[in-house]
Amino acid sequence: MSHTPIRSGMCDVDVTIRCILKVNHAGEFGAVRIYGAQLLVARRLFPDMVPALEEMREDEIDHCRLFREAMPARGAKPCRVMAFWSLGGYLLGLMTSLGGRNMIWICTEAVEVHRHLEDQLAFLAKRDPELHAIIASIQEQELAHLRKAEDSQKRRGLSHALLLPLISALTDLMIWLSTWGDSSWMRAEMAGAGKD
Ligand SMILES: [Fe+2]
Numbered sequence: 001m002s003h004t005p006i007r008s009g010m011c012d013v014d015v016t017i018r019c020i021l022k023v024n025h026a027g028e029f030g031a032v033r034i035y036g037a038q039l040l041v042a043r044r045l046f047p048d049m050v051p052a053l054e055e056m057r058e059d060e061i062d063h064c065r066l067f068r069e070a071m072p073a074r075g076a077k078p079c080r081v082m083a084f085w086s087l088g089g090y091l092l093g094l095m096t097s098l099g100g101r102n103m104i105w106i107c108t109e110a111v112e113v114h115r116h117l118e119d120q121l122a123f124l125a126k127r128d129p130e131l132h133a134i135i136a137s138i139q140e141q142e143l144a145h146l147r148k149a150e151d152s153q154k155r156r157g158l159s160h161a162l163l164l165p166l167i168s169a170l171t172d173l174m175i176w177l178s179t180w181g182d183s184s185w186m187r188a189e190m191a192g193a194g195k196d
């Protein structure tokens with residue numbers, strides 16, 4: 001694990017694994033902040049939602065910790081602008097929760113779609129079985145969060161059609177900015193490396 005970062009499109013498994021950890025850790029941290037802000041509002045306006053949001057926030061804290069703990073052995077470091085993620089996630093959670101119950105679930109649905117985990121699992125299966133197992137267990141919980149968000153929405157009107165892609169794009173942009181574009185580089189690198 002002593003490779004130096006390669007940005008020329010050449011595949012370097014260790015660098016890609018570090019990048020996976022950095023991007024995932026940033027995303028989990030953002031999720032903690034989104035749920036934290038939603039909880040702040042829900043405690044005052046929608047107390048019935050608090051147990052579900054608290055449970056999901058606890059899961060995200062756990063995911064964040066698991067990725068952080070996997071970093072040192074792989075020479076990975078958290079992204080340098082966690083404060084940016086912290087603020088962005090908090091504002092997103094706050095704004096959506098002020099829009100009401102349904103808006104909270106739409107936001108949850110948007111941030112709980114984790115297509116990138118499938119690619120990571122395929123990439124890591126033989127390259128880093130330990131990290132593969134961590135991500136597989138996290139993926140199960142993320143899917144449970146997604147199902148909860150989908151099942152809890154009373155209606156799926158225009159707000160769902162407009163907000164879902166907007167929030168997805170915003171969270172992708174936040175991850176991209178906070179990791180200096182590493183999220184797109186990581187996807188390209190995994191595609192270039194193949195999945196065997
Ligand atoms: Fe998570």
Ligand SMILES: [Fe+2]
Pocket residue numbers: 031056059060112141142145
């Ligand atoms: Fe989640």
